[in-house]
Every structure is written in C-alpha cells, then in structure tokens.
Amino acid sequence: MESQLATILKKNESKILSQWVEEQKKLGSTRVSNEDLISQCTNFLRLLIEGLQKNKSFSIAGTGWDPIRRCLDEVSRARGLLGFSPSETATFVFSLKLPIFSLLRQEIADSAQLTEETWNATSLLDQLGLYTTEAYQRTREEIIARQQEEMLELSTPVVKLWDGILALPMIGTLDSSRTQVVMESLLQRIMETGSEIAIIDITGVPTVDTLVAQHLIKTVTAARLMGAECIISGIRPQIAATIVHLGVDLAGVTTKASLADAFHVALARSGRTVTKVGGARSEKLRETRV
C-alpha cells in the first residue's frame, strides 16, 4: 500500500504549521524570534513533504533527504549558538509529532492503515530528531577543534631582555607537542641572536613532573652544546619540594625562584650590574616623572 503521509501533510500544511509553531512556543522556544521560528518551521515542513513525495523509503540516509538534512544543520547551528541544549534543539523536530499524529487520526479511518502511517511518521521524525543532535554535536566539535588550534598557535614568544640575554616565559601545560616546538624555537633564537644566556621562566607552569623536567633538561643540554647557558626561573616552593621527592636531578642546572633573580644572575655573568643612580639631580628627575 502506498503511503498517504505526503498527501495528507500537503493538504493540511498550513494547519500543521500553525499548530506546530504553537506547540513549540508552549514548550518554551522563546529565545528564537517569532519570525525566525515561523520561517524555520515553514521551510522544514515544505522540505519534509517534498522529501516524502520524492523518496520511497522512510530512511533519511539517502541523498533524496539532503535538503532537509541541510535545513536541520542550519537550525541546529543557529540554536547551538543561541545556547540551546541538545534536547532543546531536538525538540524542534519532536514537537512536530503531536500535530501530525492528531491529524492522522482525523484523516485515516482504517485502524491498520492509521497504525502503519503513524509508525512511518514516528520513525522518520525520530531519525530527523536524532540528526539534529548529531548536527548540534558537530557544531560543538568544530568549535572545540578551532579552539585547540588557536591554543597551539598561542606560541610562547622568545623575548630579548638585554644584549645576549633571552627569556622564554612558559605558560600552561608543558607535556604537549607545543613544548617541543617552543624549546626548539628557543635554540633557534639563541643561534640567531648569538645570545649566551637564556632564562626559561616556568612561573606559569602548574605541574612539573618527570616529562616536563626531561624537556627542560634536554633544552638546557642542547643550549649548552651551542655554548649558551640556561637559567630556569619560577621554581616555587611547592615545585621545589615536589622535584626533590620525585628524585629528578636538576643539580647541573642553574635555577632561581623568580625571573628577577635570574635576570640579576644573567647580568652579573655577562659582566653588568644594575645600580641606583645617586645624587640630587636624578632624585629631582624621578620626582618630575612621577
């Protein structure tokens, strides 16, 4: 027996539409503006009927259902951006069940045929509803993937503190692939600038475990092979205690508690000192600057 679903829906399109929109408003789709809601619903219903007319099967996997899948992609994306939850997004499709089912009851007298058509409609709408959830999740995954890439691009810059003194302020997780890149860029910059001292500041690194320690030791060793010396700064008390218990040997590496201390050492090693400029004149100068 040929399915009557398409014919019945087509005949009552405007009636279903108004009921469906009402239904969604009742369920609280107030975050979508009225015009958007109506245009989304109109579009979806039209595509649903076209899909039913064109396709023999009630499985939405075929290419014949492409337009309606695209429509759902857009709806899910828009709702995802508006902060809808996946179930709120799927409600868009599921809320169509009530108007369609009550319509089928009115239109079809034969009970066997009614069961058949109801089953067709419910299986189709279930698939479409699940599809919105998938589309919603895809949108989320796209956002996550983009953010991950942005994090990778958030590369740690190697900065020049003084002639021959470089600094690398490290922030965040040091066991990712990013660390390797950052460490290699430090070695590159040491060569380019001919610097003799590099300060690696790990104040912004929350955990120093053996893998992080290994990265640091390797970098220090590589820099030493290039004739440069590394100072590791930002070793806070909890990090120091942990490294000792962990048993990692950092004895061959110069370490300092703060970047300022490390800079002081670096200046001293390169034969420079920082002194306060004395005398009344400079006092006056400072006052006027303040």
Add this chain to the structure above:
Amino acid sequence: MQVTKTERFPIRVQSDVVVVRQKVRNWTIELGLSLIDQTKVITAASELARNTLEYGGGGEVELASLKNDIGKNGLRLIFEDQGPGIPDINLALTDGYTSGGGLGMGLSGSRRLMNEFNIESEVGKGTRVTVIKWK
C-alpha cells in the same frame, strides 16, 4: 576505612592526562591539602596517568575520598589498564630504570610523593596502581 565519594575518568589520549590533573587538583583542594601536598599529589597523578597511557595503552582512573577509622581524611587514586603488564615490578620501581624513553623516575618518584603506594601487575593482563595521600 570508609569510602565517601568516588568518580572515574578515562585515560585514552594525551589530553585526558591534563583532565586527570585538573580533577585531582579540585579533589585535593576539596580535601584541604596544603599547596605543597596538592602539588605532590597532582604530580604523582600526572606521572601515573601518563604511565597508564603510554605503557598500559590507556585505561581508567578512579578518584575516591577516604575516611579512616580514626577520622582522618584522604584521597585515593587507582590507575588501571589492561596493557601488557610489568614483568619485574622491583626493576620498574628502581630509580632511573625505564623501558621507554623517559627519565625512569615516574613510578619510584610517585611512591615518594604519596603516603601509600601499591602496585599489582600481571603480564598480559594489565596493571593496577593504587596510591593514597592522607591529610
């Protein structure tokens, strides 16, 4: 000894290790550990989670809040994998021994960072490391 709360997390990819560290950090703060003890537990968790991933081929961690008979609170972490297992546990616990490319301090270091440490392993079946930090 009484377990008041547990939670499990998967360790399947590199980023899961970061998640485990963050979860453990939250639990140590909730337990009220000092900053130094927090860092010790997080570091041990980081080592053991990475072992689970790299040597065990991935697995799970279970976090549990404990209360012992005299009312002391603690945090227990159980790392489980169904990997190849460790043939010689004493060797694996030796400072500086590694079957991979690491420093060989992870397992032995974790033992020193925690109050209790227990490792069970069967070749071909998997490994289970249990560590506890008491407040």
